[in-house]
Amino acid sequence: MIDAHGLRKTYRTKGRRGSAPADVEAVRGVDLAVRDGEIFGVLGPNGAGKTTTIRMLATLVVPTGGTATVAGHDLLTAPERVRENIGYVGQAGGVDENNGARAGLMLAARVNGLSPRDAAARTEEMLAAFDLTGLADRPARTLSGGQKRRVALALGLVHRPPLLFLDEPTTGLDPQNRANLWDQIRGLREQGTSVLLSTHYLDEADALCDRLAIIDHGVVVAEGTPAELKREVAADVVTLRTDDGSAAERALAGLPYVREIRPGEPLRVYVDDGEAALPRLLGRLAESGVALTGVALERATLDDVFLHRTGRSLRDAA
Structure with missing residues (x-):
């Protein structure tokens, strides 16, 4: 559905107060x-290049370099054919605050080439699919954030595109509305729609994505299924709290069942089998005279993958 190679985007900034213009590589x-x-x-964190990448693939921003085919059409030579086969829901949603969902969907359907009869039928179908029928004629400004997001999704899908772009689809939503929107997105996959979404939420990427790419500073630092990426780091993470992290690190360095040690507070020790390794770790620390104030065993997360590839936590970067 998407095959992109070497996509780049460079922006030229304006000089201010005597400073010269400069090039900024977003991707x-x-x-x-x-x-x-x-x-x-x-x-990826905010500013990593996620939105710029999606906007290039959706033909909203012209790449500085690279090539791509989207929904079977060349991004640079046939952008109009790409647009016919995609839906796009940006961070702002694109919902007209002064119109209702029904009017917005009718307009979107007609703009995308549906006949008046087909547009009306498709509008009612989308209102029912996203539980908006009872809200269809209320001005969007009177709707909740979650309701507006459902309207935005319906607008992006009214012309039945095989590919949907979602840029930070759940930003600003409360947990219940986020969970409801996740269900809607999973439903799209079940209907055969391909979805490319950007997010800086670790739990969202883990729960929704069949595969993902982690982007930082405009480049892909890791790609694969969530499970594959986490296995790359380790199966388990032991976090240790101690007043002497350096001593703990020295005591555990070189043990055959320890893959990696990340210094800091807490100390993070990556191991293949946490349940088997934990008693041995604690025994080694006790032999070395290292006192602990806290210990926890957990599965590796996508944040651990980001930390492994970039040297910093995605939460901190965000």
Whole structure:
């Protein structure tokens, strides 16, 4: 559905107060391959290049370099054919605050080439699918954030595109509305729609995405299924709290069952089998005279993957 190679985008900034104009590389060579009927995530902190990447693939921003085919059409030579086969829901949603969902959907359907009869039928179908029929004629400004997001999704899908772009789809939503929107997105996959979404929420990427790419500073630093990426780091993470992290690190360094040690507070020790390794870790620390104030065993997360690839936590970067 998407095959992109070396996508780049450089912006030219204006000089201010005597400073010279400068080039800013927002995206520095991104490769992406999105398969038919999958949810593919682009995960990264704010400013990583996620939105710029999606806007390039959706023909809203012209790439500085690179090539891509989207829904079977060349991004640079046939952008109009790309647009016919995609839906796009940006962070702002694109919902007209002064119109109701029914009017907005009718307009979107007609703009995308549906006949008046087909547009009316499709509008009613989308209102029912997203539980908006009872709200269809209320001005969007009177709707909640979650309701507006459902309207935005319906607008992006009214012309039945095989590929939908979602840029930070749940930003600003409360937990219940986020969970409801996740269900809607999963439903799209079940209907055969391919979805490319950007997010900086670790739990969202883990729960929704069949595969994902982690982007930082405009480049892809890791790609795969959430499970594959986490296995790359380790199966388990032991977090240790101690007043002497350096001593603990020295005591555990070189043990055969320890993959990696990340210094800090707490100390993070990556191991293949946490349940088997934990008693041995504690025994080694006790032998070395290292006192602990806290210990926890947990599965590796996508944040651990980001930390492993970039040297810093995604939560901190965000």
